[in-house]
Amino acid sequence: MNINSLNPVSPVFKGRTLPEFVNCHYINIEHSREHPIFLHKHENRLELYMVLEGEARYFIDDKFYLLQKGDIAVINQGVSHGESPLSNEANSSISIGISNLFIDGMPENCLADGTSDPIIHTRLLSDSISGIFKTIYVFSADMEHLDRTVNSLTTSLVLMVHQGLKSNSKRMIRDDQVSEYTLAKSIQHCLDENYRNDMKLDDIFENLHLSVSYASHIFKKYFNVSPKKYILEHRLGEAQQMLQSSNVSIVEISEKIGFGSPNHFITIFRKYTGCTPRQYQISFQEMKLKDRF
Numbered sequence: 001m002n003i004n005s006l007n008p009v010s011p012v013f014k015g016r017t018l019p020e021f022v023n024c025h026y027i028n029i030e031h032s033r034e035h036p037i038f039l040h041k042h043e044n045r046l047e048l049y050m051v052l053e054g055e056a057r058y059f060i061d062d063k064f065y066l067l068q069k070g071d072i073a074v075i076n077q078g079v080s081h082g083e084s085p086l087s088n089e090a091n092s093s094i095s096i097g098i099s100n101l102f103i104d105g106m107p108e109n110c111l112a113d114g115t116s117d118p119i120i121h122t123r124l125l126s127d128s129i130s131g132i133f134k135t136i137y138v139f140s141a142d143m144e145h146l147d148r149t150v151n152s153l154t155t156s157l158v159l160m161v162h163q164g165l166k167s168n169s170k171r172m173i174r175d176d177q178v179s180e181y182t183l184a185k186s187i188q189h190c191l192d193e194n195y196r197n198d199m200k201l202d203d204i205f206e207n208l209h210l211s212v213s214y215a216s217h218i219f220k221k222y223f224n225v226s227p228k229k230y231i232l233e234h235r236l237g238e239a240q241q242m243l244q245s246s247n248v249s250i251v252e253i254s255e256k257i258g259f260g261s262p263n264h265f266i267t268i269f270r271k272y273t274g275c276t277p278r279q280y281q282i283s284f285q286e287m288k289l290k291d292r293f
Helices: 029-034 123-166 175-194 212-223 227-245 250-256 262-273 277-290
Strands: 020-027 046-060 063-068 071-075 081-083 091-099 119-121
Touching (some): 029 277, 091 123, 175 227, 212 227, 250 262, 250 277
Antiparallel strands (some): 046 063, 046 071, 071 119
16 A cells, blocks of 8 residues: 555655554563563664663663653664663563655664764653554554554654654764774674674674774773674574564574574573573563553
8 A cells, every 4th residue: 555645745754755664562561671672773664662661771873871761762774772681671662663764864764863862752742652652553453454544653753753853962972082983883883794694703803904802992992892792682682573573483593693503592592581582482472462552
């Protein structure tokens, strides 16, 4: 269905096209406490993540943010994000995936422009906006009959978030930090491009002409985690996304994200999440059936 004929077109959107709803996930506070979502990224959609209750120490691109009730994180396509696995915070949240988003002057499926923090504090509007997130979540269970409503609500949400980001203050980096920060971002890009591959850090950093020790020092200074741990969390985060959204086998997941053998994948997953991949998958499905507001 072409949803672009169903809504008035805002001048915010380039080419007179409207964004499209992709998916929606709800995580309750118990599941969040037991199974934090590790680093991952989406190559084909924007994500809007809203905290409904509790708190989350959330990593987006190059920085940790403490998100509280009513906060919305705006995660552009291709940007690494996830919860800190060592954090004691727990929260209930809803995340909405959005595609076909074209904003003038921005890459596809991007809302945050990189000059300000990608966080919106809804404050007094928290209950109203969380109501929109919840409505989208509930209605998305019946897209056959409610797709127009879901896509219209999604478009309205994008417009509200876009306006909220415009009012955020700019985040500045001191001049003496620019070169180091740029290098740290280059290292992050190399890790993001290669974390699925079975490569040594020496090989990953070869193109940057950096030693592992120096690259690790610079990276940890700005990202508060070692390159090795960053790769591990990325692999675990992608595994969680695949377990949530598909029936892909453990063998296929372990091969796709660079763990090699399924036994090694299961061992590492259980070590850091406290359960096997299959147990995680069952827990997530049971939570979806239980919690529909």
